Each structure stands twice: as structure tokens, then as C-alpha cells.
Amino acid sequence: MTAQGSIDRTAPVTPLLAVHEAAGAQLIDFAGWxxxxxxxxxxxxxxxxxxxxxxxxxxxxxxxxxSGPDAGAMLDHALAGRLSALELWQAKYSLLLAEHGGIVDDxxxxxxxxxxxxxxxxxxxxxxxxxxxxxxxAGFDATVVDEPEQTAxxxxxGPAAAAIVGAIGLESEPLDGLRYYRSLxxxxxxxxxxxxxxxxxxxxxxxxxxxxxxxxxxxxxxxxAGEGHGLARCGLAARDTxxxxxxxxxxxxELSLDVLPAQVGLGRxxxxxxxxxxxxxxxxEAGPAADAPVLVGLTAEGRRAPRAGYPVLDSDxxxxxxxxxxxxxxxxxxxAMALVEPGSATSDSLSVxxxxxxxxxxxxxxxxxxxxxxx
Amino acid sequence: MSETKxxxxxxxxxxxxxxxxxxxxxxxxxxxxxxxxxxxxxxGRSFAxxxxxxxxxxxxxxxxxxxxxxGEVLEVNDEVAGDPTLVNSAAEGAGWLVKVRFSEEPELLxxxxxxxxxx
Numbered sequence: 255m256t257a258q259g260s261i262d263r264t265a266p267v268t269p270l271l272a273v274h275e276a277a278g279a280q281l282i283d284f285a286g287w288x289x290x291x292x293x294x295x296x297x298x299x300x301x302x303x304x305x306x307x308x309x310x311x312x313x314x315x316x317x318x319x320x321s322g323p324d325a326g327a328m329l330d331h332a333l334a335g336r337l338s339a340l341e342l343w344q345a346k347y348s349l350l351l352a353e354h355g356g357i358v359d360d361x362x363x364x365x366x367x368x369x370x371x372x373x374x375x376x377x378x379x380x381x382x383x384x385x386x387x388x389x390x391x392a393g394f395d396a397t398v399v400d401e402p403e404q405t406a407x408x409x410x411x412g413p414a415a416a417a418i419v420g421a422i423g424l425e426s427e428p429l430d431g432l433r434y435y436r437s438l439x440x441x442x443x444x445x446x447x448x449x450x451x452x453x454x455x456x457x458x459x460x461x462x463x464x465x466x467x468x469x470x471x472x473x474x475x476x477x478x479a480g481e482g483h484g485l486a487r488c489g490l491a492a493r494d495t496x497x498x499x500x501x502x503x504x505x506x507x508e509l510s511l512d513v514l515p516a517q518v519g520l521g522r523x524x525x526x527x528x529x530x531x532x533x534x535x536x537x538x539e540a541g542p543a544a545d546a547p548v549l550v551g552l553t554a555e556g557r558r559a560p561r562a563g564y565p566v567l568d569s570d571x572x573x574x575x576x577x578x579x580x581x582x583x584x585x586x587x588x589x590a591m592a593l594v595e596p597g598s599a600t601s602d603s604l605s606v607x608x609x610x611x612x613x614x615x616x617x618x619x620x621x622x623x624x625x626x627x628x629x
Numbered sequence: 630m631s632e633t634k635x636x637x638x639x640x641x642x643x644x645x646x647x648x649x650x651x652x653x654x655x656x657x658x659x660x661x662x663x664x665x666x667x668x669x670x671x672x673g674r675s676f677a678x679x680x681x682x683x684x685x686x687x688x689x690x691x692x693x694x695x696x697x698x699x700g701e702v703l704e705v706n707d708e709v710a711g712d713p714t715l716v717n718s719a720a721e722g723a724g725w726l727v728k729v730r731f732s733e734e735p736e737l738l739x740x741x742x743x744x745x746x747x748x
Contacts, residue, residue, distance in 0.1 A: 280659070295717075296688050297663040491662060491689050557666040559686060580688060581665045609684075609691070 268313040269406050269466040270473055277487060284490060285377035287314035292489040300495050300583040302486035303455050304628075307412035309476055310488050312461070313469065316380035317405040318373040318387060322396035325369050331532050332390035333363070334515065336525040340365040345435045345452055349515055349523050350375075350386055355537025356511035359383045360503065360520075362452060364437050372448065372463070376505045377402070390533060406469030410476055411459030411496075413625075414483040419460045421479040422472070424449065429460075442472055454493065456500025456623055495580050498589065501551060501621025507562055507577045508549055508591055514542045517593070518549040519620070547574050547593035551622060552604065552615040557581055560590040560606040560613065567605050567612065568598040576606060582622060588613070589622045633721070635743035638695045641721050642737060648703060649735075652725040653685060653692065653716065656747045661687040664716040669705040669726060676700060678733070683726055685716060694726055698735035704728040 265286045268274070274281065279290035290311060292299060302308050320329060326338030335348040342365055350358040359379035364372040375383035380402065387398045410419050420429050426440030426449060437450035445468040453459040464472050477485065494504070503509050508518050515524050515538065524538050552560065560579035565572045574594030582589045590606065598604060605612040634642050639657035643650045658664065666686040676682050676696045683694035705727050709715045715724040738746065 291689075292662060295663050297665075300688075495688060557686075558668075559666075559688075561691070581686070583688065 266314070266403050268311055269469040270311045270313060273470055273473055274311065279487075279489065282490070284314055285380070287377060289314055290487070290489040292491045293487045296489060296491035296495070297583050299486050299488040299492035302484060303412045303457055303488060303492065303496055304584055305413070306484035306486070307410060307414040307418055307459075307480060308455070308486050308488035308492065309473070309480065310409040310411065310493060311473070312407040312409055313405070313466070314377040314402070315407050316375040316377055316383060316400060316402045317407070317463065318375060318384060319399045319401060320371045320373055320387065320391075320396055321367070321369055321399075322394070323369050324394035325371055325396040328391050328394035328396040329363065329371060329373075330529050331394070332387055333361075334524040334532065334534065334538070335363070336529045337363050337365075337371065339528070340371075342367070343437045343439070345437055345450055347435075347523060349520065350383055351515070351524075351532075351534030351538070352511060353533060353537065355514040355534045355540075355542075357505070357509045357513055357515065358386055358511065360505055360509055364448065364450060366439075366448065374407075379505060404466055406464050406466045406472075407461060408464070408469065408473060408476065409453060409459060409461045410480075410485075411453045411455040412457045414480070414485070415457070415459040418476060418480045418483055418485060419449070419462070422475040442468065442475070447472065454500075454502055455496040456502070456621065457496075457625055494578075495583055498578050498580055498591070499582055499584055499621065499623035501591070501623075503549075503591070504578060508593075513593070514538065514546070517542050517546050545595065548596050548599050549577070550592055550594055550599050551618045551620040552576075552579075552590040552592055552606065553618050553622070554588040554590075554606065554613050554615045556588065556613070558608050558611070558613060559588050560592075560608060560615070564609075565607040566592045566594050566598075566615070567607060568594075568601050569603050573598040573601075573604075579606075584623055590615070591620070632739070634737035634739060636695070636697045636735075636737060637746060638697075639692075639747075640694065640697065642697065642735065647730050648728050649700075649731055650725050650728050651694070653694065653720055654743070654747075655720045657692060658717050658720040658724075661685060661692050662689050663687055664713040667710055667713045667716065667726065669710055670702045672702050672705060674702045676702070678735075685713075685726075696729070697737065698731045698733045700729045700731040700733075702727055702729055
């Protein structure tokens, strides 16, 4: 099932493609990028992140650089959060909203200078995010440049991540003091690298941004440092089950243009009180329609996974559908997120239609998994 | 031991006497990823050609076991139901799924044709 034979060499490629091919990765097309879906067993990769550490190539993510004297003010106007208040090297999860309040993309913003920000958008929304930010920069002294092809993103996630990243020879302030959602500038073999304590797995970990031409050396240094820690190369399949267990939304599944932040539990991301007007404000203030679906977490017994698109029923009536689901590798039972009618959001008579079989499901608070609860 | 034949739906079939053993191919298990659940039919069930008589679920997707011809289920692999990872580790051996008796002749591919299909 490897896709090596069908790679479109004109499409954007990760600078680590040759490394992945040599490691025997199964590649899939993800928003036009050929990315590893797994190297061997995605369950083993998932477990490595929960118990030791995993290494991910996320170079398909869309890095947009926003700079200029008005960069902070422009982002306050363009995004749902108050990004101008970020301290240097601080990171923040934010949303890019349409005028009608729907979600164009979810992204992470890092302040990398007094007048410079790094905005990381989803690969599938690269052009939508770039177009929206460029359009919304009109009237501001700020420029938006997209450079995912020039920037590699490598993540190290799991309990051993700090020990591994601490041993690759970075020239930087000590990593010990780096808190969650903070980053720091570092140098690796003469190349600038942004080291961020962020991730999408529910574990402690780091995301490292480096120039594409230096990605392979950094990847190999991490692999070497990880040898004594049981570090595993991980593909996008493990990344998806890890983020689902951690209750983190994925664009195109839980998030879309049809969904307002409050419907998916992201009302807190919108800074209504601390800043003035921004794109989508009026719609967010008006709120979703009273009958608009809301996101719930579901658990079930057995081994059959509810999967995206499967209908959710309350008694015998369809009240919504699954947005993401899996047999949780860590918990050993089925888990899912679903958008359901608000009247069924606390129902104790829900089930998921798994290809014709009704699977009883219980509403549960998100996330399904926290590393604190495991301990 | 009879020759192993294949379907375009990525099943392998070995006929001995009037009993055909069916599983999914190594190619299919690799494409599915880690198999976490296998749903097999009841013994004695009759089925039509093209009917789904089982499901193989991995972390990322679901594969159906499609009957290449009409027939009846004689036996299912209880071992693989208890340990679905056998489908990954021994897809074309201990990870077999069902034994059936066909009531009509299935149209199957020989190994060379199947290899060409999956090349």
C-alpha cells in the first residue's frame, strides 16, 4: 500500500521524504503532501507516545509569517484571540473566523519578535488562511508571507520528550524552564530553530521549527538521542488517535465553516471582553441558533469503533453524527466525538449506528484521556 | 495442498475437496493497518455472491470480507476473533477467517494476476 510509485514530484514535499522512504513508511496524500501514515504498527506508535516518546514529521503544516509594526493589531482584527497581548515567545491557540462566525481554520500563533508572529495553520487550509489573513491585512502596516516549503516542523511528544530534546545539542536557554505554550529561540548546528512546548497528543512535548534544508540533520540527531529512551517514529494515524483521546478537535471533522466556536466548546478562545471589533465578532455575540448541534464526547463498550459520519441516534431518532471516532488504544474501548442536537447533549439513551448495528453510547466529558489521570 | 487463488477484493482462497478457506491478503492487511476487531459470520449461514460475510476493522478503517460466490459457512476462525492481530502477523496463514462450501464456481485470479493487480 506504499504510495512511493505514485508520488507527484511537483507537489510540495516534506524535506524528510527520503528519510521516511528509507524507514519503510507508508505514505499517504495529506492535503497534497506525501506524509507518513505509519512506519509499522500505528498502535505501537501510539503507545510509544503515551509511555516513552514519539517523533513526528509535521512539515506539511502551513507556516505563515506575519510582520510589521501593525502585526499584532492586524492579528487582533483577523483572528478570534487577543494576539497583540502575547509576550515574546508565547504561543496561543486561536481561530480564524468567517464573518458569519463559522471557523475557517484553527491555528497556533507564536510571538517571535516585537513586530513578528509565526502563525501555523492546517495544511488543508493553507490557502484559505493565507487569503483571509492577506485580505484582512489591508489598512494595516503588516505583511503575510507563507513558507511551509521552506520550514520543517518536527515534533517530539511523550514523557521522555524533554530528556531527548535536551540531549540533541541545542544552544539555548535551559529547556527545563520552558513552560507549556511557550517557546524559545535556539541554534542547532548553526541553524536557527524555534523550540515550542506545544503539541497535539495530550502528552508533554516539543515542536521544533527549522529551515527545511536542516531538517534531516535535526531528525537524525533526535533519533540518536532517543535511542536509549524507546523513541518511536510516528505517523499521522497515531497522531489522530492521540489527539482524539486528548479531546482535541481536528479541522474538517469537529471544526468547519458551518460551526461556531461555542458549538464545539471553543467559546473561551474568542476574546469578546478584551478587544474591540474583529472578523466574526457580531456573529459570535449573536451566538449559534438555539437548535445548532453541539459537540459531545461519547464512549461505548466492546471493540467496534464509531467512525466519522456514522449517525447518532437518541432512542430511534437521528440527532447528529460522529465527527471522529476510534477504538481508543489507551483506554481499550470505543470513543468518539459527535455533533448532536442540543436537546440530546446529555441524553442517556444515545447510540451510534455502526453500519446497521446500534451501539449504545454514553455522553462523557472531554478529554477522554489526561496524562494526570493516568498517573 | 491446493494452489492459492485470489480475488480483486484482496481475499485469498484455498480449496481442498469441497472446503474453501478464505482470508485477506498480506497486501490488504498492510493497507488496513493494525487490525483491532474481526466480525465473522455464524456457522451454517448461507450467502450470495458478493455478499459481505465479515468485517475487519483496523484503527483507521473497515474492510469487508466479500464472498466471491454463493455458498455456506462451515467454520470460522475463533482464534482470530480472540486475537485479531493474527490478521496482521499471519494474514495468509493462521490469520484465515472462514471455511466455506461454495455452491457455484467462484471466478478467481491466480497469483501472477493478483500480484500484477497490486503491483
